[in-house]
Amino acid sequence: MKHLINYRKNGRWWLACCLAGLLFTSCKKLIEIDAPRGVIVGTEIYNKKSTAAAVLTGIFSDMAEFGSVYAGDYSVALCAGFAGDELAPTFYDNEYYMWFYTNQLSGLNAPIYWTNLYALIFRANAAMEGLKASSLQEDLRDQLIGEALFVRAFAYFHLTGLYGAVPLVLSTDWQVSGVAERVPVATVYDQLITDLKEAKSLLKTDYLQADIGLVSDTRLRPNKATASALLSRIYLYARHWPEAEAEATGLIDDPRFALESIDRVFLGDSKEAIWQFDNVDAAYNAAPARLYQNNYYPMFMLSDALMDQFEPDDARKEKWIRTTPLLDPTITVPPHPYKYKTIEAGTGPTEYQIVFRLAEQFLIRAEARAEQEKRTGANSAAADLDAIRLRAGLQPATAATLPQLQEAILKERQLELFSEFGHRWFDLKRTGNVDAVMTTVAPTKKTSWKTEYQLWPIPQNDILRNPSLAGQQNPGY
Numbered sequence: 001m002k003h004l005i006n007y008r009k010n011g012r013w014w015l016a017c018c019l020a021g022l023l024f025t026s027c028k029k030l031i032e033i034d035a036p037r038g039v040i041v042g043t044e045i046y047n048k049k050s051t052a053a054a055v056l057t058g059i060f061s062d063m064a065e066f067g068s069v070y071a072g073d074y075s076v077a078l079c080a081g082f083a084g085d086e087l088a089p090t091f092y093d094n095e096y097y098m099w100f101y102t103n104q105l106s107g108l109n110a111p112i113y114w115t116n117l118y119a120l121i122f123r124a125n126a127a128m129e130g131l132k133a134s135s136l137q138e139d140l141r142d143q144l145i146g147e148a149l150f151v152r153a154f155a156y157f158h159l160t161g162l163y164g165a166v167p168l169v170l171s172t173d174w175q176v177s178g179v180a181e182r183v184p185v186a187t188v189y190d191q192l193i194t195d196l197k198e199a200k201s202l203l204k205t206d207y208l209q210a211d212i213g214l215v216s217d218t219r220l221r222p223n224k225a226t227a228s229a230l231l232s233r234i235y236l237y238a239r240h241w242p243e244a245e246a247e248a249t250g251l252i253d254d255p256r257f258a259l260e261s262i263d264r265v266f267l268g269d270s271k272e273a274i275w276q277f278d279n280v281d282a283a284y285n286a287a288p289a290r291l292y293q294n295n296y297y298p299m300f301m302l303s304d305a306l307m308d309q310f311e312p313d314d315a316r317k318e319k320w321i322r323t324t325p326l327l328d329p330t331i332t333v334p335p336h337p338y339k340y341k342t343i344e345a346g347t348g349p350t351e352y353q354i355v356f357r358l359a360e361q362f363l364i365r366a367e368a369r370a371e372q373e374k375r376t377g378a379n380s381a382a383a384d385l386d387a388i389r390l391r392a393g394l395q396p397a398t399a400a401t402l403p404q405l406q407e408a409i410l411k412e413r414q415l416e417l418f419s420e421f422g423h424r425w426f427d428l429k430r431t432g433n434v435d436a437v438m439t440t441v442a443p444t445k446k447t448s449w450k451t452e453y454q455l456w457p458i459p460q461n462d463i464l465r466n467p468s469l470a471g472q473q474n475p476g477y
Contacts, residue, residue: 046127046134053140053212055127056147059120060221063151064277064287064353069116069158070421071277071287071353076113076158078291078300080422083453084434085305085441087419090298090334102447103438107460107477113162114458117155118169124152125172143212146202150222153192153199153230157237160185161426164455164474167466181468189238196231200224218268219276220352225251226275229356232364237430241368248365257358259391262319265359266339268352272359276352282345286353288419289340295327301334302418305441309415315393316415337419355421362387363413370405381405388412406431429454452476 045051066072074096081087082100089097099105127148131141159166167180168188203224209216232247251257251274258271265272266286277287284290292300302321310317322338324331340351366384369375376382385408386396392415399408410431417423428434434454442449457477463469 043130043133046130047136049136049140049213050211052131052134052136052144053210055130056144056151057210057221059123059127059148059151060278061280063120065280066284066287066290069113069120070355072291075287075291076162077419077421079111080162080425081300081419083456084425084428085303085437086414086424088301088303088445090301102445103442103449103453104447105453105457105477107457107463107473110457110459110477112459112462113456114159114462117159120155121152121169122172122177124148124155125170128152129172140212142202143204143208146199146227147222149195149199149202150227150230153195153227153234156188156192157230157234158422160188161422161429162456163458167468178466179468180466182472186238189234192234193231193238193240196227196234199227200231203227218278218352219273220278222275225254225256226356229274229361232361236364236367237426239371241371245365245368245372248361248368251358251361252365259358259362259387262315262392265357266341266351266354268350270354270357272357273352273354274356274358274361276354279345279349279352285342285345285349285351286340288337288353289343289351292337292340292419293322293326293343296325297333298322298325298336301336303441304444305437306414306418307335309411311394313393314415315391320418339419359388359391359416360423363409363416366405366412367409370402370409373402375402375405376400381409385409385412388416392416450476 045055062068063070067074069076072078078087079097079100082089082097083103089101092098096111099109100111105111125148128145131145131148134141136144156166156168165182165184166188167177168183168191169177169180170191171177199222203222203226204212205224206215207217207219207223208214208221210221212221228247228251232244232251235241235244235247256271257274260267260270260272264270268276279285279287292298307317307321320337320339321335323333323335325333326343340353342350362384366381369379369384370381374380382397382399382405385399385405389395389397389412397408397412399405410427410433413427414424428437435449435451438449438453452475455474457474458469458472460473463473
């Protein structure tokens, strides 16, 4: 919980962001030079390739670190899984987890993802400003600005998914950001589309090594395909169907990517991976393995609501879910995610946490095609849906009408993307199914559901520090 607590101790949220923007860290596998933690640096750092690259590497490293917003035991993926119908804590003695699981958040106990994500946005803005004012070689500067644009868009995607309307902060000017008003989600999406289009124009096609000088055989640094993957998702959420279909098609047709067999999807060299987090601690593999695997008893389990959706022959149930502890396969424990198999890296990493993968693009295109009346036959929603089902060992779907396809795609996303970055929680809300699902699920958690709970409360301290947020707490809190 280190990262979640750190910013709470600071005074103004923008001061925390300012300090964060002046810090950069190194990730041993991504970078060949040592960039010290906790060092205040000036704008001259952006004039040299190795140190400029290290600023962005430090951001990626912090995003991937166990215990961050995006990885580990207090990540959005875990807590959003609790809030919806996907995950449950095995033991009910962690008050923080229970706030999410029972949907009993408030402005006072609110998770500070809001604060942490704005700190990430500030760092991206600071990097862009430093790079634009630098004397760095143009093609290198473009790559790093593209990475910063992508980071900002990625953070804003999750902010809107968790909180709805949010302040749109596009600079490091605290006098502006400290009084920024909330703007509609549609306005934020428009900005993200603009940013990601620019990022695509700036980023390299190849995956690059840490110093951005050489091509890499890993997929640990964002490139054009990474920006495209997020852009297709934003188009989907914004209901821009033709654009979502086109963006997803570009990735599906890219020969670098392919649907892997169920056994290979989450391996480090998976061709399905579009972007992966590096393993910050060299002793460990991907963060989800550390989170969900346990030698004796899992700390988190998959819900009955999820398990009941699997068809008997679904290979994902067999290969991606475990019901025995690591050290004793003779006993049965609650079902828990097993997409990532190996906790310790040993002589070298075998798994990296996948942030974007090709299966999502098939499901994005399926939904976009269904909404455009491309529902059955060749090049249709049904064909894309079946690509995922056949990989899982299932028969083709029988859905043909728009309502049938919408239901089938939502279910397939539930089964394909479980435990990955909060997809299910966001899907329930954007499709308008959250009330119907949670009204049924809430009693099984011994709690009740109100539609207001689909947006999380803004931390009260952040409301007090920004006068424009006065009276702007999300409804129900």
